[in-house]
Amino acid sequence: MTSQFNRRDSLKTLAALGAAGSLGSWSSLASAQAKPKPLTVGVIYVGARDDYGYNQAHAMAAAEIKKLPGVKVVEEENVPETAAVQKTMTGMISQDGAGLLFPTSFGYFDPHILAVAPKNPDVRFSHCGGLWTEGKHPKNVGSFFGYIDECQYLNGVIAAHMTKSNKIAFVAAKPIPQVLRNINAFTLGARSVKPNITCSVIFTGDWSMAVKEAEATNSLADQGCDVFTMHVDGPKVVVETAAKRGKMVCGYHASQAKLAPNAYLTGAEWNWLTAYKTAIEAAQSGKPHPNFLRGGLKEGYVKMSAYGPMVPDAAKKHADEIKAKMIAGSFDIFKDGIKDNKGAVVVPAGKVLKQTDLELEKMNYLVEGVVGSV
Incomplete structure (x- = not known):
């Protein structure tokens, strides 16, 4: 009886060891499979x-x-x-x-x-x-x-709440479709708040031209523009120049808040x-x-900079409501009877251009309210 009991215990022990060994090998295999390839x-x-x-x-x-x-x-x-x-x-x-x-x-x-x-x-x-x-x-x-034009639209909403002159500004590199799309979105966002706002644009001619960017910013400030944004590779010059002139700024690409904490309202950032x-x-x-x-915002490819301390709660609330609609997929920027700045209808009444529409990829116009030419 004793030997039988011992043999049974031995078999249990061997089975347990076998199971443990099997589990160990499976565990090693699973671990190897779970480990990402270098x-x-x-x-x-x-x-x-x-x-x-x-x-x-x-x-x-x-x-x-x-x-x-x-x-x-x-x-x-x-x-x-x-x-x-x-x-x-x-x-x-x-x-x-x-x-x-x-x-x-x-x-x-x-x-x-x-x-x-x-x-x-x-x-x-x-x-x-x-x-x-x-x-x-x-x-x-x-x-x-x-789809960073979503963020530029929100920049425009904040700019409209903050401007005192109803003149906002855009310093841009080249009049290619993506840049025009950002200028137009910024302007449409602002004019959704105050329909009489104008956005003056100056094209510098290239992606990184510090001297021309400073000249453009100063020229637009001289014209009475008090809120600036941009589409150039390095916004540093525009941000710092506008801040020195006592103007406000909505950033682009990344946050420039550290450069001008008392002038930076928010910004359109890539993620x-x-x-x-x-x-x-x-x-x-x-x-x-x-x-x-x-x-876009919904998929996490773009995001907004944190609001500056000077942005009032009403402006934040307004922009956040539109942002929520964008994330929900229920807000379109280019729709319902948009005219270009020469008076021609470019988006007929009742038409909606979705972010994936080729028309937006080929944009070659500036919308009503933009002061400048392509």
Whole structure:
């Protein structure tokens, strides 16, 4: 009886050990499967990472992805939109082992990404902009962008609540569709509050021209404009110049609140971490490269800067109500009988342009209320 009991106990012990061993192997397998695949990510900037603008918005996302498991980040700044970026991309691939690249500047795409990507079919390229086309461009290339005109509309709402002269200003680089879309959204947001507001615009001619940006800001201040926003790579000059003139500012790309805490009302910011993480997760899991990523406030691709202390509660409440509708998908910017600044109807009564409509991608006009020309 005793030996039988011992044999039974021994069998139980062996079974338990076997189960434990089996569980251990399954646990190790599950752990291995759960562990993200190591990935080196290259991020390339056309300017300085601390420009308080376009490049800084990307650098902030790069700083966050460094915290992701299995991700190593290599970066290079001040890379021009020339063959130099091809050398940078090739170096990151051959020397650093990069499997995913974020060449962030618009001009990097054609011909540079399109020259390097076919030679490196196992490397993924995620470009910031709207240039990837299905059936035309390589499958290992993709584009991402955000509907930041939603935030510029909200900038306009706040600007209208704050202006005393009913003259607001926009310092812009080039009259391309994305820039025109931001100018128009800013103006429409302001005129939704005060229909008699005008928005004066000056185009500097390029993305980063500090002297011309300062000249434009001073000229617009001389014309009586008292709330400024912009679409240039580095808003620092516009923000600081406007603040020195005693004017108010709505920012762009990233927050410039630190530069002018007594002038900064709010701002339209990119949240590139959303797109970066989507591309990284696909690469680490072996899923197809996401070729076309888009989103606005609802999808977390853009966000608003915190309100400055001078913004009254009524203005915050008004802007927040519209923002909530945008997030819910029940608010459209371009709709219902919009005229351009020459008096021609560009959006007929009853028509609504959704963010995905091609008409917005090809915008070539300035809306009623904008003082300036394309």
